[in-house]
Every structure is written in structure tokens, then in C-alpha cells.
Amino acid sequence: MTTRVTLVSPAMNPSLREARFDDGCSLDAAGAARAHAAAGELRTAATALVSPTVRCRETAAALGLDARAEPALASLDMGRWRGRTLDEVGAGEPEALARWLADPAAAPHGGESVRLLCARVGDWLEETARRAGRTVAVVEPEVVRAVAVRVLGAPETAFWRIDVPPLTATSFTGRAGRWNLTPGTALGGSSGTP
Template sequence: MTTRVMLISPAMNPAVREARFDDGCSIEAAGVARARSAADELRPAAPVLVSPTVRCRETAAALGLDARAEPALAGLDMGRWRGRTLDEVGAREPEALARWLADPAANPHGGESVRLLCARVGGWLEEAARSAGRTVAVVEPEVVRAVTVRVLGAPEAAFWRIDVPPLTASEFTGRAGRWNVALGTALGRGRA
């Protein structure tokens, strides 16, 4: 039995452009237009899921996907850093930021650690692997990173080394506990 999971990163929003931890702002008009232009590239899938964030829900809608929110695919809970820029956090809490970036178990912001995110998303992936077929989900970039770390058996410290550009599709194909990975295919350039 083969399982296919396609994870689509959401369109750009002001928080990403400003290197700010997501605060629930909407995607930009250019992102909506780009997603709409790529909508007919996506093959049918069941289930179609979405991270419960505003930008993921708006991206899924622009892609024409009738997606169900999946809490296990939520982005990283940034606690009290939510809405702050990376520069602001670095200026106010340089040691905490350095610890958070270096230690996957750290959560100085009071939210969720990278380790906990990887475990949560890994649990979801194990469930998805039990069913044949194709799943499509619009998720935050950190969810794509967590799945990538998990399927490659990479150390959680590799999490920050994975770039996930906006509106890209990453595909994970698994059978018998072994996964193949195709990362970062730009939407709008062929069939996804």
C-alpha cells in the first residue's frame, strides 16, 4: 500500500515578509492571485486538510480546495513571541532566542518546542501512512520541516536547515515504513 502526502506551503503574508512570528494576518493579494492561477494544477485527493491558521485557510480557498482544518497540522505555537519580529526578540531576549534556535527541546517563549512539534506532526504522519491514497494539506512551513525531519530520520537540529518557500508543494511517498521525498516544487509551473 502506497501513501502519498502533498504538503503545500501558504502564500506570503506581511508577517513572513517582515520576519515576524505569525499573528494571524491575511495573505497578500499577489499570493491570492498566484494560488488561484495554480488551482487547476492540483490532482484530486482525499482527504484535503488545512492547518488552522488564517494564511493556510486563505491559501487553500484560493487554490479552490475544500479543506478540513486539522489541529495536528497547526503551526508552531510561538507563545509570547507571537506577532513580534525576529529582530525584536533578538534585541530583548538574545540568550532565549539563541537557545531556542540551537536546542530543539527549548521553548523560552512559553509555546511549543521544535521537538514537540516534530512529535505531534510525526504522530499525524503515522496515522496518514495507515491509509492508501493521496492526502493534500496546506500547512505552515514548520510543518513541512517537521515532516521532512521525521521521514528522513534526520536529527531535530536539522529543522532550521530546511527552507520552505511560499506556495511550494513538497511530496512524501511512503510504503512499508520507507518514505521518498520531493521538496519545494513551485506551484504555477506544471502539474502538482
């Protein structure tokens, strides 16, 4: 039995442009246009899922996916840092930011640690592997990173070493407890870089 999972990162929005922890803002005009241009590029899937964030839901809709929200694929809970830029956090809490980037178990923002995110999406992946067929999900970049860490058996410290550009599709194929990864493919006729 083969399981195929394609994870699509959301199109561009102002938060991504500003390196701001998700603040619930919508796609910008260019991101929405690019997502609409990519409609029809994804292979048909038995299951279509979406992270509960605004930009993921809007991206899924623009891609023409009739996707249901999957709480297990929610973005990393950034606690009190939500809506702040990386520079703002670095200026106000440099030690906490450094600890968060170096230690996967750290959650100085009062939200979720990278370790907990990796465990959560790893559990989802194991459950998904019990079903044959194709799943496509529009998810935040950190969810793609967490799945990649799990699939590759990489240490959680590798999480920050994986780049996931906007509107790219990363595929995972699993069979007999073993997964293969196909790195992100840009959708919408662009390189995927901001």
C-alpha cells in the first residue's frame, strides 16, 4: 500500500513579506493572483486538507481545492510573539529568541515548541500512512519542515535548516513504514521565492 502526501505552502501575504509571525492577515494581491494561476496544477487527491490559518484557507480556495480544516496541521502556536516581526522579537527578547532557535524544546513565547509541533504532525503523518491514496494539504511552512524532519529521521535541530518558499508543493511517498521526499516544486509559474 502506497500513501502519497503533497503539502503546499501558502501564497504570499504581508506577514510573510515582513517576516512577521502569523497575524491572521489575508493573501496580498500578488499572492492571490499566483495561487489562482496555479489552480489545476495539483494532481487530484482523495483527501484535501487545509491548516486553519487565513492564508492557508485562501490559498486552498484559490487553488480550487474543496479542503476541510485539519487541526493537527495547524501552524506553530507562537504565543505572545504572534503578530510581531522577527526583528521586533530579537530586539525585545534576544536571549529568548536565541534559545528558541537553538533548542527544539524551548517555547519562551508561551506557545508551542518545535519539538511539540514535530510530534503533532508526526502523529498525523502516521495516521495518514494507514490509508492508501493521495492527500493534498495546504499548510504553513513550519508544518512542511516538521514533516520533512520526521520523514528524513533528521534531528529536530534541522528544522530551521529547511527553506519552504511560498506556494510550493513538497511531496512525500510512503510504503511499508518508509517515506521518500520530493523537494518543493513551485506552483503558479514562479520560482517560489518572495
